[in-house]
Amino acid sequence: MAVASRLAVSRVSPDGAGPAAAPRRGRPAGFAAVGLPGRGRRRGGAVAASPPMEEAVQMTEPLTKEDLVAYLVSGCKPKENWRIGTEHEKFGFEVDTLRPIKYDQIRDILNGLAERFDWDKIMEENNVIGLKQGKQSISLEPGGQFELSGAPLETLHQTCAEVNSHLYQVKAVGEEMGIGFLGLGFQPKWALSDIPIMPKGRYEIMRNYMPKVGTLGLDMMFRTCTVQVNLDFSSEQDMIRKFRAGLALQPIATAIFANSPFKEGKPNGFLSLRSHIWTDTDNNRAGMLPFVFDDSFGFEQYVDYALDVPMYFVYRNKKYIDCTGMSFRDFMQGKLPQAPGELPTLNDWENHLTTIFPEVRLKRYLEMRGADGGPWRRLCALPAFWVGLLYDEESLQSILDMTFDWTKEEREMLRRKVPVTGFKTPFRDGYVRDLAEEVLKLAKNGLERRGYKEVGFLREVEETVGTGVTPAERLLNLYETKWQRNVDHVFEHLLY
DSSP, rough: OOHHHHTTTEEEEETTTSOOOOSOOOOOOOOOTOOOOOOOTTTTTSSSSSSOEEEEEESSSOOOHHHHHHHTTTTOOOGGGGEEEEEEEEEEEEETTTOOOOOHHHHHHHHHHHHHHOOOEEETEEEEEEETTTEEEEEOTTOEEEEEEEOSSSSSSHHHHHHHHHHHHHHHHHHHHTEEEEEOSSSSSEEEEEEEEOOOHHHHHHHHHHHHOOHHHHHHHBBBBBEEOOOOOOOOHHHHHHHHHHHHHHHHHHTTTTOOOOEEEOOOOOHHHHHHHGGGOTTTTOOGGGGGSSSOOOOOHHHHHHSOOOOOEETTTTTTETTTTTTTTHHHOOOOOOOOOOOHHHHHHHHHTTTTSSEEEESSSEEEEEEEEOOOHHHHHHHHHHHHHSSHHHHHHHHHHHHHOOOHHHHHHHHHHHHHHHHGGGEETEEEHHHHHHHHHHHHHHHHTTTSSOGGGGGGHHOOOOOOOHHHHHHHHHTTTTTTOOOOHHHHTTTO
16 A cells, blocks of 8 residues: 555544544644535534544555655645644633632533534543634643644734634633633642543543653643644755754743743742653653754654654544553554554554654644743744744754754753743853843744734743743742732733
8 A cells, every 4th residue: 555545544533423533732734634524514513533533444554664754754845835833721710719620611611612603522432522613623631721723824913813712712601601711831729639630531541651650740731731833844854954943942932931930829949840840751752852963863763763652542442542651663563462463553653643742743743842831922922933933944044053063961951951040041151041032033033034024923022031031930029029929819810
């Protein structure tokens, strides 16, 4: 079976009831999913499948490594087809008690959005676990964090309009139920034991596995929120250049958007606790990926890495099978003890790639993953920052020149120290703030050259870099002064 025909295998829901929703964690920027419900939707309809999919057609021969490489290569697209995808998470809470919202409240919000704003429901067994509308989707993180995975869009004006529309809808439905949403990187008040658990099979497997591979994985799952940007590439070489620039600068973005200084009602000692948490979640699948800077790096080397990242699950017959600790290489040889003789499909590969969590992640596009969740202006500013740097050839080359001689040890040092000291982190003969000033100029110049009048979306970043005070430090100052050390005020301050 030719690679091209493998890539075109049609997808249906596991029960054969119609088109399936695409896997969670974002629409590939510029990639139109197969078989999505479109015109003629009935109001508040249901998408029959849960996010993982199974192939409608059985493979006639096993997948090869070449097929897995070809899957990534298929993301290459000419510059005129590059798009911007934005994903952001937020904490839902009861306005009266500030407590995290439970699944039944989330279910009512999802049903309300489906009914009033014409979203299709995504079901897992009898539970609504997400929504889909065109190329946008809403999904639930393990602790009920509400995530919008935006459509692939051409300009930052469209991106910001999408963010505003989503927040308007969520607020309209939530307010009637006494529910608000908070833009912060870490749950500021409640303990892990206070956070509800969402009824999603993959999260149960992850919850059991996380304590075996790190000390902070459950905090990552249940108490963090992020905003990330998904960007396209034109070729393997373009992917490599953007991947390297993105990894080198991820700590700079972490500083600019640092917004998680509280834990269980008190300052937690970090400006970005969310970022720090990833350093001890599961180092088999997270981190700064030093091999990306090797001369030999390309699509094949990323596939080799992903093949050895331990699996979480296989999805068969509408059930998640726990495959934790096994590798995708074992799976390709039919050697999963939990599913003997079972061989992977491209959907299994696609799902596996969503369970790898480095600071920049490669799928059929690149995900920039270093920023904390935050208020709506910052949700527009983050894509502006990365688009200005990576979608403009001159700015991208300047970043590569600037970071070319940074050592693996220096990149790792920034990764570990920036969550604590932000802009004040020393680097060579200056500080991270100096790097941020230089990078911000390149981002502004890149947006100017794009010609869409998008530079205004960087105002929030300009203010942060100009003052040298991170969002987290502004919150800590409020906590010590105006809020009189009562963290409850942050729920009003950062309410969407």
